[in-house]
Structures are given as structure tokens and as C-alpha cells.
Amino acid sequence: MVNLPAPVYFHGKVLYLTLTALLLHLRAMTKKSGLTAVKPTLLDKKFWQNFAKNIWEKKPLVLRNVKSALLEMGEAEIFDLLVLFSDRCRKLNNPEGFKFYIHGFKAEAEDVLQVLPEKSDKTLLGYHARMQALFKDYCLVCDELLTVNSKKQELLTEFTEELYRHVGFPNRFAEMGLYLGNYKKTPFGVHVDSCGVFSFPVSGVKKFRLWSGPYGKKNPGLDRTFKYAKYKKDSQLVEARAGDMVYWPSSEWHIAESDGSFSATWSLGVWVDQPHKEMVAQSLRNLIDTKLGPAGEEAMTSFRQLHDAAGEISELPNGYLKSIEVLQNLSQAELQESFLKAWMKHISLQGFKTLPLKSKPLKISKSAEIQLRHRKALILWQKSLTQKKNFYVSFGGHLLESASPKLLNTIKSLNAGKVCSLKGLYPQDLSLVQALANAGALA
Ligand SMILES: [Fe+2]
Structure with a gap:
């Protein structure tokens, strides 16, 4: 019998192990009798x-x-997406975004291009x-x-939005990968990632073997x-098939297992390896870059004395004293x-690595009519707190600055769902709109 973790959620209620066994029994009975499957689990x-x-x-x-x-x-639909992505890779002669493993060995980039899905495969199983x-x-x-x-x-965003609303926004990002093939074991063996994983089988039966974080620490022999x-x-x-969802925490050691039959699975990894202190350091880094100016670019530091005869350091070089003054005046x-x-800028990526x-x-011109994609x-957008007329605009991890009230009104209208004409915008506004279009914000 499949060994399911407890608790298992069913119809929104928590069922513990004894009930889990009952659920499995009911599922088996349902299958045997040809009755319809268990009711959907609502998220x-x-x-x-x-x-x-x-759980999280x-x-x-x-x-x-x-x-x-x-x-x-x-x-x-997934096959169509794969062919679309593959066509793009073939056109660019670059398989970036794909990885291909043969008997657990990673194929070279030029070889990957030879084994990507093609329209003539017709289906996932045709490709297989x-x-x-x-x-x-x-x-x-x-x-x-x-x-x-x-x-x-957007379907993925609907899922991640609810997740983030309840567990917080990731300081790094989430990424969604599709894994398919007849591989008997995950190509890199038992491992642990720095991400919580949501797995959604698409085709075939997917089996994951899991060990807890503390167990993995005590048994280093598990690694790889x-x-x-x-x-x-x-x-x-854990055994799952299309329609099921499996989740495990970032600390869980895991490997996928298969008897060699075909399966395809979505895997959403939510990275949890960027602590708040790194976010603070990154924010300050931008401020320091601006505030220190040319002094911040110096690669050599002038000094009066490195240390005294006893090895004691009692004074800072002038460059540091000036930097302290700059920081104190913030x-x-x-x-x-x-x-x-x-x-x-961070949240403009909606919690993903890329949009x-x-x-x-x-192509943006004065005669163009645009709307949100x-x-x-x-x-x-946000108003500047230090230069009253200015505001900042962000989409897809890009940050732009403007002082044009007309442009801000256009952005507000776009966000309200309107189709906007660009007549009346200044040339510099149009270049900013072009940058937003390049970032994928507009249709
Ligand atoms: Fe993994």
C-alpha cells in the first residue's frame, strides 16, 4: 500500500492516518465498483x-x-507549449531552458537541440x-x-498568489519546471534543494521517495x-498521478522513482534561500552606490598608518570616515x-524568476494604442519621497524613473483596464513606454 504522509487534506478537512487508510480503501472501492472518483479538493x-x-x-x-x-x-496544451519553446530554441540555436539527461548524464547543449519535441511528434506520447x-x-x-x-x-500566478498571501512573498522566486521521460531515478540521485516543492503530475504515475531534513543530516550517505x-x-x-498535488518542504531529501514507464510532471520550486538580511543589504547597496559617488569607485585606499608597532589598529583611513559621514547624513x-x-522592483516579477x-x-509610437498584456x-509605480515631481515605474524586474504627469496618468489608466492612446506623450515618455513593452507589460 502507498505510504501517505499525515495529515492528508480531503474536502478541506484534515484527516489523520487512520482516516487516510479509510480514504485509500474508499478510493480502491470506488475504482473497483466503477463509481466516480473522490470529490475535488478545493484550494x-x-x-x-x-x-x-x-504544512508549509x-x-x-x-x-x-x-x-x-x-x-x-x-x-x-503542455505538448504545444513544449513545441513552442523548442521551436524558439532551434531558431536561436540555443537550448537554454532545457536540460536533457541520458542514463543520468547531462547532455551537451548542441546535443540537446537534437532531442527536443517537434510538432511532428503530435503528442507527449509521440515524443516519448x-x-x-x-x-x-x-x-x-x-x-x-x-x-x-x-x-x-496566469494559471500559475493564480496558484502562487494564494500561496504567497498565506506564507509570504518569496525573497528569491518560484520557478516552474516540467520533467518528463522514462527515467528510473532522478538523474542526480537523492538530494535536497533550497526550495519547497509542489509537484503536479500531468501524465503517468509519479513516485517520490522522501526523507525528513533531520534524517538526511544524520545520514550523509544519502547525499546524491x-x-x-x-x-x-x-x-x-508518495505516489501521485494527474490531478493530484504533492508538496514537500525545502528541508526534505527526495528522489523520483519509476519502473521505466513514461511520466510528465510539473514541479513548482519556491526558493527559500534568501534571508531578509540579504534583501536589506541589496537595498542598501543601491543607496550606497548612489550616495558615495566617485569615492565609492576607488579601488585603492589611502592610509596614514596600517597599524602601530604592537599591531593595534586605532584609526580608520579618511575614505571610510567620509563614508560614515555620508551614511549618518542619510x-x-x-x-x-x-x-x-x-x-x-522585486515584487514586479510577481515572485517568479522571469515573466x-x-x-x-x-513597437511603440505616438499613434499606437496600448493596454495591459x-x-x-x-x-x-510609486512617488519619489526625495524629488517631489518624480515617480518610479516597475515591471518584470525593471525600474524606471520619470517626472511626466501625463505618463503617470497613462499608467493609471492602463492599470484600470483601459485602452490608451499615446498622443500627447513626450518622446522620453514614449521610450519609457517602449521599455515597459519590451519587459512584457503591454499588448
Ligand atoms: Fe529536487
Whole structure:
């Protein structure tokens, strides 16, 4: 019997192990009798509250028959996305975004281009048939596949928005990868990542073997191994198929297992390896770059005396004293603005590594009429706290500055869902709008 972690959520309620067994029994009975499957599990407010409190970064979870727009994306749509991404790679002669493993060995970039999905494969299984004829054990990984289609990316955003609302916004980012193939084990063996993982099987049966973080620490022999028979008794084997969702915390050691049959799985990794102190340091870094000016560029430091005869250091070189003065003179507004700008730039990526870009960026001219590419992907802005007329604009990790009230009004109208004419905007406004279009904000 499949060894499921407790608790398992079912119809929004927490069921503990005894009930889990009952649930499995019911599922088996349902299957045998040909009745319809268990009711969908809703990822509603109650679920997310429970998830944030009891599961996130604490323990693994398996959900059956999850009701989520993200999971409604079928094999056919995923195949189309793969072909789109592959065509783009072939055109650029660069397979970046894809990784291909043969018997656990990573293929060279030029070889990856030869094994990508093609339209003539027709389906995921068609692609698999072509690959299986060539390789007994292969694994294709496509990172950020959804960035080729902003509408599909939006399905993911609906999921991550709810997650972030309850567990917080990631200081680094989340990334979505598609793993497919007939590989018997994860190509790099048992491992731990610095990310919490949500796994959504798309095709076939997916099995993950999991060990807790403390257990992995006590058993360093697990690291990157493929031979883990002696540790198996302490593991959990999780089995999932299309419609299910598996989650495990960032500390969990894991490996995917298979009997060699085909499977395809989405994997959303939410990185948790960037602590708040790094965010603060990054925000200050920008401020320091601006405030220190040319003195901040000096590569050599003039000094009077490095240390005295006893080795004691009692004085700072002049350059440092001047920098202390600059830092002491920072106003509350300057500090606030610096942090606010860094935060806005960070959240303008919506918690992802990259946002979808148009294959052909929109050409901006005075006669153009523009609107937001997606109603929920707003162009963020904030007023400057130090230069009253100025404001900052951000989208997709880009930060721009302007002092044009007309441009700000246009941005507000775009965010309100309106189609906007660019007549009346100054040339420098148009270049800023072009930069927003290049970042993927506009349609
Ligand atoms: Fe992993």
C-alpha cells in the first residue's frame, strides 16, 4: 500500500492516518465498483490557512483530485507549449531552458537541440515513442516553460498568489519546471534543494521517495546516492498521478522513482534561500552606490598608518570616515525610498524568476494604442519621497524613473483596464513606454 504522509487534506478537512487508510480503501472501492472518483479538493481560503499553519516548511502533503485552474491544463496544451519553446530554441540555436539527461548524464547543449519535441511528434506520447527508441533512460527538463505563454502563466500566478498571501512573498522566486521521460531515478540521485516543492503530475504515475531534513543530516550517505536500500525503511513513498498535488518542504531529501514507464510532471520550486538580511543589504547597496559617488569607485585606499608597532589598529583611513559621514547624513525619506524602490522592483516579477515576453516586442509610437498584456499584471509605480515631481515605474524586474504627469496618468489608466492612446506623450515618455513593452507589460 502507498505510504501517505499525515495529515492528508480531503474536502478541506484534515484527516489523520487512520482516516487516510479509510480514504485509500474508499478510493480502491470506488475504482473497483466503477463509481466516480473522490470529490475535488478545493484550494480555498480554509485550505491555504491550514496549509500555512500546519504544512508549509513543516511536512509533506499529498492531495488527491485537486481543483485548480493550473491542473486543468492537459497533456495536449503542455505538448504545444513544449513545441513552442523548442521551436524558439532551434531558431536561436540555443537550448537554454532545457536540460536533457541520458542514463543520468547531462547532455551537451548542441546535443540537446537534437532531442527536443517537434510538432511532428503530435503528442507527449509521440515524443516519448521517438525518445524511447533512442534511449532506455532519458529525462527532459524544461524550466520556465510557462513563460512562452502569458495566459498559461496566469494559471500559475493564480496558484502562487494564494500561496504567497498565506506564507509570504518569496525573497528569491518560484520557478516552474516540467520533467518528463522514462527515467528510473532522478538523474542526480537523492538530494535536497533550497526550495519547497509542489509537484503536479500531468501524465503517468509519479513516485517520490522522501526523507525528513533531520534524517538526511544524520545520514550523509544519502547525499546524491542512487543506492539507498538501507535507508528505504525510514522513507515515505508518495505516489501521485494527474490531478493530484504533492508538496514537500525545502528541508526534505527526495528522489523520483519509476519502473521505466513514461511520466510528465510539473514541479513548482519556491526558493527559500534568501534571508531578509540579504534583501536589506541589496537595498542598501543601491543607496550606497548612489550616495558615495566617485569615492565609492576607488579601488585603492589611502592610509596614514596600517597599524602601530604592537599591531593595534586605532584609526580608520579618511575614505571610510567620509563614508560614515555620508551614511549618518542619510534622511528617513532617502532610506524609505531606497527600500521601497527595491521592494517594488522585486515584487514586479510577481515572485517568479522571469515573466513571459512577447516573441516580437510591441513597437511603440505616438499613434499606437496600448493596454495591459494581462489585467492582473499591473505596472507598479510609486512617488519619489526625495524629488517631489518624480515617480518610479516597475515591471518584470525593471525600474524606471520619470517626472511626466501625463505618463503617470497613462499608467493609471492602463492599470484600470483601459485602452490608451499615446498622443500627447513626450518622446522620453514614449521610450519609457517602449521599455515597459519590451519587459512584457503591454499588448
Ligand atoms: Fe529536487
